Structures are given as C-alpha cells and as structure tokens.
Amino acid sequence: MLVQRINEAARRVPEWLVYAACLTPIPVLLYAAMNGGLGRDPVKALEHQLGEFALQLLIVGLCMSPLRRFVGLNLIKFRRAIGVLAFVYVALHLAVWTFLDVQTLDRVWADIIKRPYITIGMAGFVLMLPLAITSNNWSVRKLGPAWRRLHRLTYAVALLGALHYVWLAKGFQLEPLVYLTIVSVLIGVRAIHRPSRIAA
Amino acid sequence: MANRWTNDLSHADVTPEAAYLNRRKLIAGVAALGLIGSRTAVAQEQLEPNPWEDITQYNNFYEFGTRKDDPVRYAGAMTTSPWSIKIDGLVEKPGDYAIEDILSQMTIEERIYRFRCVEAWSMVIPWNGFELADLLELVGVKPEARYVAFETLLRPDEMPGVRYPVLDWPYVEGLRLDEAAHPLTMMATGIYGRDIPNQNGAPIRLVVPWKYGFKSIKSIVRITLTDDEPPTSWNRSAPREYGFYSNVNPEVDHPRWSQASERLIGGGLFARRQPTLMFNGYEDEVAALYAGMDLSKFY
Numbered sequence: 404m405l406v407q408r409i410n411e412a413a414r415r416v417p418e419w420l421v422y423a424a425c426l427t428p429i430p431v432l433l434y435a436a437m438n439g440g441l442g443r444d445p446v447k448a449l450e451h452q453l454g455e456f457a458l459q460l461l462i463v464g465l466c467m468s469p470l471r472r473f474v475g476l477n478l479i480k481f482r483r484a485i486g487v488l489a490f491v492y493v494a495l496h497l498a499v500w501t502f503l504d505v506q507t508l509d510r511v512w513a514d515i516i517k518r519p520y521i522t523i524g525m526a527g528f529v530l531m532l533p534l535a536i537t538s539n540n541w542s543v544r545k546l547g548p549a550w551r552r553l554h555r556l557t558y559a560v561a562l563l564g565a566l567h568y569v570w571l572a573k574g575f576q577l578e579p580l581v582y583l584t585i586v587s588v589l590i591g592v593r594a595i596h597r598p599s600r601i602a603a
Numbered sequence: 604m605a606n607r608w609t610n611d612l613s614h615a616d617v618t619p620e621a622a623y624l625n626r627r628k629l630i631a632g633v634a635a636l637g638l639i640g641s642r643t644a645v646a647q648e649q650l651e652p653n654p655w656e657d658i659t660q661y662n663n664f665y666e667f668g669t670r671k672d673d674p675v676r677y678a679g680a681m682t683t684s685p686w687s688i689k690i691d692g693l694v695e696k697p698g699d700y701a702i703e704d705i706l707s708q709m710t711i712e713e714r715i716y717r718f719r720c721v722e723a724w725s726m727v728i729p730w731n732g733f734e735l736a737d738l739l740e741l742v743g744v745k746p747e748a749r750y751v752a753f754e755t756l757l758r759p760d761e762m763p764g765v766r767y768p769v770l771d772w773p774y775v776e777g778l779r780l781d782e783a784a785h786p787l788t789m790m791a792t793g794i795y796g797r798d799i800p801n802q803n804g805a806p807i808r809l810v811v812p813w814k815y816g817f818k819s820i821k822s823i824v825r826i827t828l829t830d831d832e833p834p835t836s837w838n839r840s841a842p843r844e845y846g847f848y849s850n851v852n853p854e855v856d857h858p859r860w861s862q863a864s865e866r867l868i869g870g871g872l873f874a875r876r877q878p879t880l881m882f883n884g885y886e887d888e889v890a891a892l893y894a895g896m897d898l899s900k901f902y
Contacts, residue, residue, distance in 0.1 A: 442671060517856075
C-alpha cells in the first residue's frame with residue numbers, strides 16, 4: 404500500500420526538482436567555506452564533503468533497481484538525474500583537490516601516478532566520463548543494448564570510489580568501511596538470480 | 604635548568620588575543636629596538652602564531668573521535684584533576700608524581716614552535732611548559748637507560764573514540780633518550796598563557812617540534828625509561844607509513860602522500876601551500892642527533 408502511494412507520488416515529482424534539491428548544497432558549502440562555516444581547514448572540509456556526497460549519490464543510484472525488484476518501489480525515472488549529479492560532485496571534488504589543495508598540475512600528476520588511492524579515485528572519475536556523456540535520450544536510442552552494458556561501469560565507479568575512501572583513512576576507521584560494505588552489498592544483490600519465470 | 608633554548612621570537616610576537624591588528628607594527632617596533640635577535644631571524648620573523656581558535660578547534664586526538672572537531676566537542680568530559688604521572692623503569696626515583704609536585708619544581712617558559720602534522724598541515728603554536736630534560740633530571744635517569752616511553756590516559760567512559768579500534772589503545776609514544784633530553788623537547792601545560800585545553804592534551808603533553816605531530820603525545824599518565832626502543836602506536840598500526848623517528852622530512856614521502864609541502868591552517872580557502880622545512884625548520888638545532896643515519900631508512 405505504502406509502496407503504491409510512494410510510486411504514485413514519485414510520478415508527480417518532476418526531474419528538475421531532484422536536480423534543484425541535490426545542487427543546493429553546492430552554493431551552501433561554498434558560502435560556508437568562505438565564511439568560516441566549515442571549520443578551521445575549509446579546503447579539506449569542502450573536498451571531503453563533496454567526495455562524500457558523490458559517494459552517497461552513487462549509492463542512491465545503485466539502490467534504484469534493487470528497490471524496484473525486491474520492494475516494488477519504482478524510482479527509476481530519477482536514476483539519470485542521480486547519476487549526473489554524482490558526476491557533478493565527483494568533478495567538483497576533483498577540482499577542489501586539484502586547485503585548492505594540491506594547487507600545481509605537476510604535483511597533481513605526480514600524485515595520480517604515485518599514490519594508489521589517488522590513482523583509483525582518478526580511475527573512477529575517468530570511467531564516469533563516458534557515462535556522463537551518454538546520459539541523454541539520444542545516446543540511449545543510438546547505443547541500444549550497448550548502452551545498458553556501458554552503464555554497468557557504474558558498479559566499478561562506486562567500488563573505486565568506496566575503495567578510494569577506505570584507502571585514504573588513517574588507522575582503522577568505521578565510516579569508509581560502512582560505505583564499502585553498502586556498495587558491495589548493492590552490487591552483490593545484482594548477482595542473485597531472478598526467480599525463473601514460468602515458461603509461457 | 605630552564606631557558607637553555609632562546610626563542611627566535613619574543614613575547615611581542617605572541618598575538619595578544621584581542622589585538623592582532625597591531626602585531627605588524629609591534630614586531631617592526633620591537634625589531635627596530637633590537638629586541639628581536641639577529642640570529643636566523645630573517646626566516647622566522649614571519650612566524651606568526653595561529654589564533655587560539657585554530658589551535659583549539661582543529662585537533663587530532665583520536666581517543667575522542669577521528670574528525671578534527673571531535674576533540675573540541677568531546678574532550679570536555681575528560682577529568683584532568685587530580686592528575687599524576689607514573690614515572691618508572693630505569694630511573695633513580697620511580698613513583699607516582701602528582702602534577703602539582705612536578706610543576707612546583709619547574710620553570711614555565713614560553714616557546715613559539717612550528718607544529719607540522721604528518722597529514723601535511725601545519726600551525727604555529729605558542730606553548731607554555733618546561734623542558735623534558737628538567738623532569739628527567741628530577742627523577743634521575745639510570746646510566747643504562749636509552750629510550751623514553753610515554754603513555755596517554757585511557758578512560759573509556761570519558762573517551763568516546765576508544766570504542767573503535769582505530770588504534771591499539773592506550774596511545775603510546777617514545778623517544779631516544781638524547782631526543783628526549785634535547786633542549787627543544789618540552790612538556791607543555793599551556794597555550795597562549797592559559798591552561799592547555801583538554802582537546803590539546805591537558806593537563807600535560809609532550810612537544811617535539813622537529814617531529815610529526817603524532818610524536819607529541821597528549822595527556823600523559825606514564826613515562827618509562829627503557830633500554831630498548833619502545834613500541835609506538837602509529838608504528839604498530841602501519842609500520843610502513845610511520846617510523847619510530849618520524850622526523851619532519853620533505854624528502855621522505857608518506858607512502859600515500861607527499862611531505863614536500865604543507866598547508867598552514869588559518870589561510871582560508873585560497874591559501875598557497877608552503878614548502879616543508881627539513882626537521883620542520885629546526886635543522887640547525889637537531890640535525891646532529893641523526894648524523895650518519897640514513898633518514899629514508901630510519902623514517
């Protein structure tokens with residue numbers, strides 16, 4: 404019953420509302436960073452917030468199809484928006500790291516090559532590029548079944564993102580491991596076989 | 604004996620809490636009067652202590668949580684009075700020393716030191732305290748002692764962070780005896796002339812300015828003189844990343860990030876990184892301690 408009602412309500416929510424809601428944190432964070440609202444080290448705080456939000460959006464995106472399959476909750480129409488927003492946050496995270504934290508391009512390049520956790524973070528970003536570029540109706544039509552296969556890269560992106568977070572933590576920290584576990588479970592459930600349909 | 608080491612900066616350089624505005628003028632004035640010494644002053648005259656808020660609201664004290672603002676939020680629960688330090692091992696006069704009894708025999712002085720975290724950020728902190736050498740002298744070090752081991756308070760009901768095995772609690776650190784007895788090495792009990800706040804390691808902590816910040820162990824309850832190199836928490840947690848020495852060294856990177864430069868806290872969103880100095884700028888004072896050692900091997 405509740406699921407039905409949510410499905411009906413979701414049908415009335417326009418996609419732009421998801422964009423608007425999820426983009427709102429950007430000006431809020433920037434304002435806070437420039438006015439002391441993010442603590443004594445705004446660069447790190449901004450970098451971390453953007454990265455964490457990106458990972459959360461990736462997880463929300465990965466929830467869409469299991470929610471439909473196991474719960475009957477249909478929010479698939481928001482999946483593209485969620486994916487594009489995740490890309491926006493990853494790109495901003497990368498930009499803050501590049502320009503405000505590391506600051507020079509030779510050091511950025513050296514880090515990408517030498518530091519494994521940065522290498523995998525960067526790999527995640529690169530894998531998102533074809534996904535972001537093909538997140539439109541024209542590409543879906545043009546690519547056909549290949550589009551679905553291409554967008555399975557999302558699994559790799561989410562795993563790389565979570566590993567990137569686990570790897571950069573000092574000591575044994577719970578939060579990044581929780582993210583890695585959630586991502587692993589969400590990918591794992593996709594391996595569960597669909598109940599075999601009765602032959603028609 | 605206090606005052607073995609002469610600060611490059613005078614009292615006039617410490618920001619009086621309400622009067623940052625006049626600092627530049629003050630420094631210029633004092634310098635003109637010749638009160639700021641000429642030795643190595645060129646580079647260090649720029650050294651401005653971070654404001655109280657930077658120093659006390661941006662901390663690593665994992666017993667209270669791993670976020671930078673966890674210590675300022677939760678360390679208030681730590682009971683710091685009464686406080687005593689168990690001093691044992693290879694000492695002439697082992698025992699539980701009440702902090703008041705130690706302090707009554709020490710001369711508190713101010714030291715303005717750079718503080719460089721292994722995470723590649725830094726601050727400048729005006730500490731108040733005494734030289735560890737004076738405490739060692741008080742308890743009498745036996746000739747066979749070669750190392751000093753330190754231990755932080757472990758009190759789970761006052762420390763929410765120790766519920767998680769981030770590190771193997773209690774936090775422990777160590778120094779070679781000559782490092783511990785070096786005049787730069789101090790036991791701090793204050794910042795900006797006030798009692799040191801809990802999140803900074805109240806009531807008493809170590810400060811070793813040429814080493815990464817985690818060597819400067821907080822809220823010390825035990826000091827043990829040993830003949831063997833003592834275990835240290837971060838080394839036990841990740842030996843490839845954190846060595847026993849952990850001297851600030853721009854040429855030896857942390858396996859996961861570069862140590863060549865640092866971000867000085869307090870510069871805001873667009874501050875430039877600064878080059879990290881060998882031994883955090885205290886090369887003249889301490890390089891001799893490591894003569895002949897391969898610092899990329901003994902990192």
